[in-house]
Amino acid sequence: MGSDSDSSTSADDSAADNADPNPNSTLIDQNLDAIEDQLASIVLAQPNDIEDSSSEQEVFKDAPNGSLLDEDNQQEIGGGEIVGDEVEVVSSSIGVVWRSSELEVDQPSSPSSSGYAGERGSSGATSASEIEEAGGDRIREVGRDDSFDGVSDSQAPWVPGKRHADEDDASVSWRKRKKHFFILSHSGKPIYSRYGDEHKLAGFSATLQAIISFVENGGDHVKLVRAGKHQVVFLVKGPIYLVCISCTGEPYESLRGQLELIYGQMILILTKSVNRCFEKNPKFDMTPLLGGTDVVFSSLIHSFSWNPATFLHAYTCLPLAYATRQAAGAILHDVADSGVLFAILMCKHKVVSLVGAQKASLHPDDVLLLSNFVMSSESFRTSESFSPICLPRYNPMAFLYAYVHYLDVDTYLMLLTTSSDAFYHLKDCRIRIEMVLLKSNVLSEVQRSMLDGGMRVEDLSVDPSPRSGSSSPHLGQSRLATDSLDRFQEAFVGIGGPAGLWHFIYRSIYLDQYASSEFSSPINSLQQQKRLYRAYQKLYASMHDKGNGPHKTQFRRDENYVLLCWVTQDFELYAAFDPLADKALAIKTCNRVCQWVKDVENEIFLLGASPFSW
Amino acid sequence: MGLSSVTTGSDATKFCIFDLRRGQHEGEELDKILFFYPADLPFSTQLSVIGLSEGLITFTRIFSPEAACEVIEAEGHSHVFYEAEPDVWMVMIVEKSKESEAIWRIDALRRVLKEVHSLFMMFHGSIRALLDKEPSGGLVRSHLYTFIMDYLSDFLVGKKLQLPNFRDSLKERGTVQMLTIGREAAIEVQEDTINLFTYAVLRFSPRALSSGLSSWSYLRKGNVSSHAATGSVSANSGAVLDQFYRSSGGDPSYHIARPLQQDKWTKGKDGFLVSDIWKAEAGSSAATTPTIWLQKTEEKVFLCTFQHRNLTLILLFPVISLLNEEQGISLVKQQVLENASLKIVKVEEKLSKGWGGENAYHVSGCRYLLVDGDRNVSRASPPTKVTTLTKESLVALNKLREEVDLEKSRAKSDSPDSDKDMEICIRAKNNAWVIARFTRGKELYMVLEKANETLLYASDTVENFSNRYCNGLFSLD
Structure with missing residues (x-):
């Protein structure tokens, strides 16, 4: 979201001025024009003038003040500035490290990369032959989703932030x-585009808007368009429109859920x-209001391909001994009890x-x-912060x-309050909490659990024989000694x-929580994990069919x-086996x-999360 | 404006054909409309439907140049697209009313579009050829109008079109339901075969000929209840037809054969079926022999049909092979009667005796559909048995088939030659098992109600079925 770009640039200008890597761009422009023509001119007496609303000339004219959020706005204490004339929209306290050198994967190699892209520290530079992002969705030319090799470069850690900011809809x-x-x-x-420069996508954006409003003017609401392997999914939230265009084969329900999360x-x-x-x-x-939040959206979108919480609507807990979690709780x-709404x-x-406080x-x-x-x-990692946020649900x-406040490199404490001047109180709370956690070894247990x-x-x-009651270390089931050798070999x-x-x-x-096993052989690479994740997601959508579901059991082999x-009243189990697995044994x-x-539920779940139950 | 006014039409279904190469200049937009149902909708509404379709075809090509828009799902309607010929698009819009029967499978609706276009091609040739013949469009419009309205009359129930819905989940349009006969005796099923089969079932089957004979259940029958309603369709839209579909061509009196008109075939004394459908076209008083186009060879052939009780025999011979039509055809008929009629009687007897009746293909304990996509043949539980299934089971199957359709088309575009192999068994909320198997181009769908709850029971049922009826095709080893 280009808070740092020249907000006076109109979409038409920027498209024309930039070195154009794509000889077909005029064709595409014509296409877009044609679509709008088709949608606009056909409607003889459309009361709602599409042409006006899709006019690109004025797109950035009325940005209230382009420099609302400065980049070096590392953090702020004490709530929001007032933005606009009425609504209390508070600048987010995100200091994005644009130029962090370890984030830059490579030098931009695209001949068309503008200074703009460079400024944003775009990490999307790639070799010319292979257009992809680390751990993200490769484009189709690189190969099918599943044409991976065990040790592909996708093992590289995922890097947050905007990708391919130099692209626009004219780029192949x-x-x-x-x-x-x-x-x-x-x-x-x-307002936001995962790929490419929002400003240059004004024309494309207007086309999306024209499609949505054309159908709405007809008294209907467009949900989905399918073309070959591509799906275009629409979500309208009042004045905010969200669109996903995907050829990943994910079900409509999943993509729609992802748009809901992006809106959230x-x-x-x-x-x-x-x-x-x-x-x-x-x-x-709206772009200035979201300035600098690219990383937040890109990291959320990335989680759509690895975090089951995004489709299960449940959270997961770090495995801990019951007593340890009790101490933290x-x-x-x-x-x-002292005015904190949620402590997490x-x-x-x-x-x-x-x-959570009270109810x-x-x-x-x-x-x-x-x-x-x-x-x-x-910025949250570098020091304690106090930031306005909204919990959409x-x-x-x-x-x-x-x-x-980060207590160590991975562990962080969040104290939520309704009071904008509670910073010092919450700071005191944190000091108290940190002391107790250190004393009771919770933090070291947390670190150990991360390792284990x-x-x-x-x-x-x-062996299905009854277990010995208390669970063994590392959540393993207690077993006879003779088992271990077999297991060793199997592993x-x-x-x-x-x-x-x-x-x-x-x-x-009931707990709104899930527990999943660690990935183990042969689900080794990130690609394989993503493929399994997508298979689960499909299974979930199939089981939870809106009209007819939820179903009770499903067996699926490919x-x-x-x-x-x-799926039962108490729980849902999703399990993946070797494609040649025996049905009876799998059951x-x-x-x-x-x-x-x-x-082991005492260790893997947070039980009695409600304060009244203990 | 837009779709809201569209829905004020008496029918919730809309169906249009348009040509992207026409009417691209302002003021000429009407040129692109080749067919619109219902025809009495205002042109502005017709154009708005087509405008949206056109816009989305263009839009989707930005991302998916190889396959443009196939479906738009909106909250209130599904828009199903089919590019029948290059730049000639058919779009069907169905309403998702609260009425509980309106649950569709997109692919099944698209097959209706394919079928009507295939049949049209068989009798009239391609839409593009008719457009080339008369660029004003009058010729193609009048042909499309009469043909499609006659076709749609089969789907009319009262004044509403009733298109295939979830209750037809154990049927596959565009396949031939074959009697179990030796493979060497079975003909190779091509597109032309499917068209002829479809047409024969629609208009030649004993019930369609109203002969009172009992018919074999493998024949897919035309909707009997629709006959009465046929008149009202043409009456509704007569005025528009005159204004647009006829007069725009300049010549208000095209002679158009209507091969799909109901009740037009009768059985002659010699056993050959006759119809006056083609009389008008020739302008002569004598009934002429109809001709059709074969799609594979693009050959024009005479269509000659002989019927003995339940057996229908279709003879095709090239138009160019006969110098004198009347003489040649009567010679062929004579030869059939002299040389083949006795054998036909015997074959019919044999088939009738060996035929197990309505329930010949019933397999107790399950309802199924078996499709051989490579050979375009299918076999299914008899319709009377399928109706015993609960709505929940059929809706679940409909949904599962939709999932499989997506997997199939995805697998096809990923690697056209690879054989997708998959198995899905779902125990639905109502405790029915709904099963799909897909292997080596063959598909099996099955519903088990009142069945045991274990997954193993369900797989055993499939296994037994596979061993008994499919040479173990769907068995695990």
């Missing part, structure tokens, strides 16, 4: 990206009261403990969006204030757990996996996984 490479996300306003102004992320930063800006001025330009509970202790995307409860999607916001913003209209990892399919006992040939079990996810319906899903194994989860 842009059109071949596997998954686009767009946010635009109802007047067709671009935007609300988390701005609150829904931003709608009032559009009521006052339909052509309101107790101190969080203490501060919750997390390690990366996993919850250590969370406590306040936290939706798993809010946990996901909040932790994504905190983790993707570099809790109250989309109001800001809360989040005190955020969670449940491993190799540790699933083959080495890399066939996962018993009966060809490769992975599983267990979601507790060339990649045997997948089993089991037995699923039963054993459920038993195993129940055996």
